Amino acid sequence: MRTVADDLAAYAARHPRRIALETPAGRVTHGRLAARTEGLTRRLRAHGARAETVCAVAVEHGADAVAAMAAVIRCGAAFLTLDVTQPRDRLAAFVRGAGARLLLTTSAHAPVLDLGLPVILLDRPADVLPERPVTPPPPVDPRALAYVSHTSGSTGEPSPVLVEHHALDAYLRDTARAFGLGPDTVALQTAPLGYDASLRDTFAPLLAGARLVIVERSRLLRPADFVRTVREHRVTALLSTTPSFLAHLAGQPDLADPLAGVTLVASSGESLRPFLAAGGRRTVPGTLVNQYGPTECTMTTTRHVIPAEPDTTADVVGAPRPGTVVRVLDAGLEPVPDGTVGEVYIGGAGVARGYGGQPARTAACFLPDPYGPPGSRLYRTGDLGRWGPQGLTYVGRTDRQVKIRGHRVDPAEIEGALLAHPRVGGAVVTAHTDDRGRTYLTAHVTGDLTATADAELRAHLARSLPPHLMPRLFRRHDALPTTRGGKTDRRRLVTGGTP
Template sequence: MRTFVDDIADHAVREPDRVAVTTPDGELTYAGLAARVDALAAVLAARGARAETVCGVAVARGVDAVVAVAAAVRCGAAFLTLDVEQPPRRLAALVRSGGADLLVTTSDLADRLDLPVPGRPVLLDRPETHAGDGPARGVPDGRALAYVSHTSGTTGEPSPVLVEHRGLDGYLRFVVRDFGLGPDTVALQTAPLGYDASVRDTFAPLLAGGRLVLVPRSAVLRPREFGAVVRAHGVNALLSVTPSFLSFLAGQPDGAGLPAGVRLVVSSGESLRPFLAAGGRSLVEGRLVNQYGPTECTMTSTRYDVPADPATDADIVGTPIDGVVVRVLDDALGPVPEGEVGEVCIGGAGVARGYRGLAARTAECFVPDPAGPPGARLYRTGDLARSGPGGLRLLGRRDRQVKIRGHRVDPAEIEGALLAHPGVTGAVVTPRTDDAGRVFLVAHVTGDLADTGDAALRAHLGATLPPHLMPRRFVRLAELPTTRGGKADRRALAESAVRS
């Protein structure tokens, strides 16, 4: 099948001198990008990369990351991107569970991270990675693996989701069509590497023949620097921002001017409703799109064009994207009446293969579609919703997972890390919502912690967990309340946290 990287290579043939990527260090044309991708693809192929090979990509944010991901696809393999700013122990767990067969990195990162990937790493700062014998184009089957992306699971351990080429390529092409991206698109890459949203805001602009702006993550997160980048480079599209980030911009004294000139803002990852309820729609001069979809369904399943005067009494996520089926079903996978509450189940294009190495969980979450053609499957999201004006309206989750700054979080993962502390004998993590509508975490802990302050607990967690899994508050208890069945009474803990 034809991949999005093939289309990017075609841009290099038609308009070789068109700028593809802008960085603080200079610009890279489509011809230059294609040449680097083909050279690295040849190296990867020589090292055995082919269909179903998982290439771990552990490089800093920048052109190297773009080249490495595209090269893996170019030779018919799959990629697993890693956020090298996360703790090395966590990254090691991700490459093990994700089944990385080959590692693409740099000399300094290879030494610092020491990731357990078999064989010698492919080092991007060595001359041989820039001197391949020419294109090593693989032609993957649509059902071949495209990438692995981790998401929290009910076990508390990140689960590796296997996404196929037919889902990824179809989705990126939909993004280009639906958002009207083209050669005049100038998109700022905002999502952190290691999260599937970064695939969208990196490669959709390049697929469209537009220009991708890459700056350090710190420049994206600091309001003044963000505004300066938007103005200096003529950024007109933000394809992967969270409502929390939009609220952060809106709260700045000069917030209204920071995204000036941006005509498309695509938000996802958590509820947009608090931002809209606070009057944030006026921050976005052009088109504002609210997206919804789990990692297990290739990033996005529905989208909603937010009007200039939006409703703020519901979390509206809209209608299915091309090729996707969204159903609101009861526990027996039967349809609920219009307007009634049920579980969101997603089928059609983009449904992932399943979870690597987790057959039981795959069977539980990826189920046969009783209303679809033979072999069709549905992904049970665990999200509750009802249909209404504008499309799907989300109402919360059936399980304990929550969204923190755009990341899906299972409290069990944090509880497990807390229990690894020698002084902690019990741990329960519950979500709370502050006055601004932002979700944060409270950790309720028991044990001999008289000499262990919050800073020490945060340092312990920081060794294995990324920042978005860090509790904002720690509540020390003599003992954890339990239900009649002997389980931790999470509702009581959540209510006590509100009162305290």
């Protein structure tokens, strides 16, 4: 198959001097990016990268990260991008879960990571290699693995989701078309490496010949710096903003017209309804798109363009993108009537291969599609929804997973980390919503914790968990409430523990 990386190389041959990237280290032309990609492709092939080889990429976002991912695609291999700001133990778990066999990193990060893999140092000269590959790269197998992205799992351990080349390629091309991206587009990279949304941010604009702006992460987290960045670089498109960040931006009284000049804002990761209900639509002067879809279905399955006067009583996520299907089914896998709530199942082009090393969970979540052609599958999302005149409306979740600042979180992962503390005897994490519509976590703990401050518990969690998994509050209990069957009664904690 012809890949996105092939198209980037072809575009660079036609327009070598056009700017592809604006980075903290300076501007990078398409020609320079293509040359860097070609050099890394040769190095990867010399190290044996081929179909089903998982290559971990652990660098700050910039030209090398983009070139590394593109080079892996050119080899027909798969990449696992790592957010180097996360704890080492968590990154090591990701690498093990993905079955990575190569590590692409820099001399600064290599000693810290030390993950026991062969290492390609991107900031060091390559070993002596032939100037050109001995044989042309074989065509990329559409069904070969393209990337691995982790989600929280019901066991408390991050689960590696395996996405194939045909799914990634179709999604990126569709995104570029659907959003009308082109050479006049200036897109800002907002999603960090390690999250699948970063692939949309990176490759959809480049595929369309647009300019991609990459800045230090700290500039994206502070509203004033974010607005300054948007204006300095004349950003026109934001492809991966969360409703929480949009609400935070809208709540800054000193920032007038924070998104002036931005013609497209695509939001995803959590419900957009609280932002709209608070009058946030007027903060976005251009097109606002609500995106919906799980990691297991290649990022986005449905899209809905929010009108200037939106309906704030429902979270409409819209119509499926081309090549995908959405079914709303009852417990017996029968379609429910329009307007009736059921569980959302997704099929078609974006459905992932499954979970790496977890055949039982794969079998439970990826089911044969009883209404599709032979061999087709459905992913059971765990989301509740209903069909209406504007498409699919998201209603809620069937399980405990929640969204925190755009990240899908399973409380079991946090509970497991808490129980590893020597003085924690029991732990349950519950989700709550504050008066501004933001979801946060409360940790309910038992044990001999008289001399253990909240700060110590946070420090313990920070050794293995990223910031979005950190509870806002810790509540101590003599004993956790239980049901008559002896299970923890989470409902009593939710109703009785909300601050």
